[in-house]
Amino acid sequence: MHRALFHKISQMKRTRNMCIDNKVVETTMAVISTPTRTTIFNPTTKKRSVKPINAHKTKRILIREFEKDYTTSCSASSSLHKTPTESDNLTESKTTETYNSYISATDNKTDLCWRSLNVGTKELFLDLTFPTGQTFRWRETGPTCGPSEYTGVIGVHLFTLRQVGDEVKYFIHGRGGQSEEEQRAVLNDYLNLGISLKDMWNKFVQVDSRFAALAPYMGGARLLRQDPLECLFQFICSSNNNIKRITQMVEYLSSFGPYLGTVDGTYFHAFPSLKELSSVTEGQLRAAGFGYRAKYIVETVKALNSKNTGGNEWLLSLRNLPLEESMEALCTLPGVGPKVASCIALFSLDQHHAIPVDTHVWQIAMQYITPELSGEHLTPKLSQKVSEAFVTKFGKYAGWAQTVLFISELSSQQAILPQHLRTVKEPKVKTKHKKGSVKDRD
Template sequence: MKRPRATSPPSISTPTKPPLSPPATPILKQKLHRTGAPKWFPLKLSHTELTLPLTFPTGQTFRWKQTGPIQYSGSIGPHLVSLRQRSGDDTVSYCVHCSTSPKSVELALLDFLNAEISLAELWSDFSKKDPRFGELAKHLRGARVLRQDPLECLMQFLCSSNNNIARITKMVDFVSSLGLHLGDVDGFEFHQFPSLDRLSKVSEEELRKAGFGYRAKYITGTVNALQSKPGGGNEWLLSLRKLDLHEVVAALCTLPGVGPKVAACIALFSLDQHSAIPVDTHVWQIATSYLLPDLVGTKLTTKLHGRVAEAFVIKYGEYAGWAQTLLFIAELPAQKALLQSFSQPINKLDKSAKRKKNDTTL
């Protein structure tokens, strides 16, 4: 599985009538409150703590859509919300389009955005350990790691295996369309993510017809495996937040279609495993360029995954996954273009790193 790279949220048209039955009745029993004309409220996160283009179109989630110049919309549980940033405004604002409980939306948003974790403190700590990180962080502030619902995150990354952004988004939109329709924003349809019970009613054949290919068996197999867990699959997934990283990865790898790389993505983006490092070819290039120069020119193997992850943790500590996320984002084409105007000090650091091939620190 290659961790997807994107410059902006893909514009993908979803099937208007998926060849699947309507959502299960229990979902439809929810009482939704539609708010009419959007009213915007300030969120307690400044732009240095949350920059929307550095958080949403970066491969963490495929369910949020760009619905304005610097505006992204998506669902968090039964809440359909939009987030936006305006030039000259230091804060991020949000509006609620639809919800079962509008008063609880802000708390749900802050939880989803991992708001308890201070980026300013993390970036300061990482910058002391790594001068290159400090230079990048000056221009790429506000790149957060999300705290998604584990089932939602798991299903998205099952779709991502050996796939591209456009196709992943189509698949995720298809799965999402099985949930309760919450509303439309800027021409995009939004749904509450379907429950395990709803997903269990979808056959492998239906998913294959929808273009999922071999991933169809992973989704149906994982849904069946989760349903067999004592106490239920959702409870089992949430319980992983209390375990150590190696236990989480081992548990996730018992599910069909989940290998170490997919497990690390799920662990980092939904299970509070802040030191998880999803190792793919892009992260491998970052690691060999700046952390493991003695491995330049060698091929990434399964045996080397652990060494790469360990190198990030040694360098950045218990929140290494957050540091790796910013370094990954810095390699995206759009961000590389942005950094061109600041390239001199960064290039000097890059050349210095290459000269010190026998030194694993910068």
């Protein structure tokens, strides 16, 4: 019987199907799916090495193979909310304590499983949402041969999202002092799930032939509702930069925030508060490769700390202002020009008709939106004209339409589009940049 049970567990693990009626198998699969490795950072080589966590055997597990998978997973799970050093020194008693917690969880079905977001792929497709340049805080995790899976931080919560067939499932790493319902509300808000893509796109396809042609291949490309402070510093890092380097900078900044856990060898931290960022020096940032952006970050922290209402509250208040006023306010911060301000407004301030115009969007506009501008050089005045043209065509959610058109031009997406929808790349145009503008996002 034991051999048959283990065979069934192995089979379900390969198919990654979490919907099992048997409580023990259901919980087992969920635990097996949690991280099973920890990383060691070598300050000399500046590289992380991965080593397995030693399994702690117990007599209360029927199958030895299951016991090993379970205990290694428990060790990784119990490393949440601890520093990497602490997690590497887990004691045998702590592993036993975690195992006892697991036994209780098996009976009352707590958080040791994946939950469904009850959202179809036409409303949320992870590969068209996270790695597209609107955030740099999510990492692709899980096996390369498995379904798409991303892990990231929202506030003080560590989530893993997985695309399973026509739905999205999520896993919560720890409670963070809140109930599951409260954490689910945080996730829904971040994913902007209160906005229906179906209703929005029905209008877009009626007014633009290019969008109508792309829509069948771009379903689920969703804009996020990020924390303004986090979004601000991400896009200061993005100035004249590429996604890989921006991601490294943002990861470094995030390391000054509270450690939340390790998944697939990657450390995850809550984004640091203004108080925590105040301790970061320009020298530290320059040594980490931030270049001229180091000065902008330090000065922006000082500017936010000087606000009478507090920096966080001041940024959140911009959600209640018209787009022009919120953009004007953002541009008073060091390192923030019109392009960066547009990104912050669109991705964190509920300004759904903000249009960030970089060289890519400029090329899209000349080809599909404002062909009369072909041959012109991008200037701040023409950038404003392009923004107005998008809003005139797509309305109050013009920023969402522009983002879909932008994503479709990324090399990763061009490769999966039919040949007749692919764009012939033109030579890069010369642009006149103000401080804080972004030349390229990919």
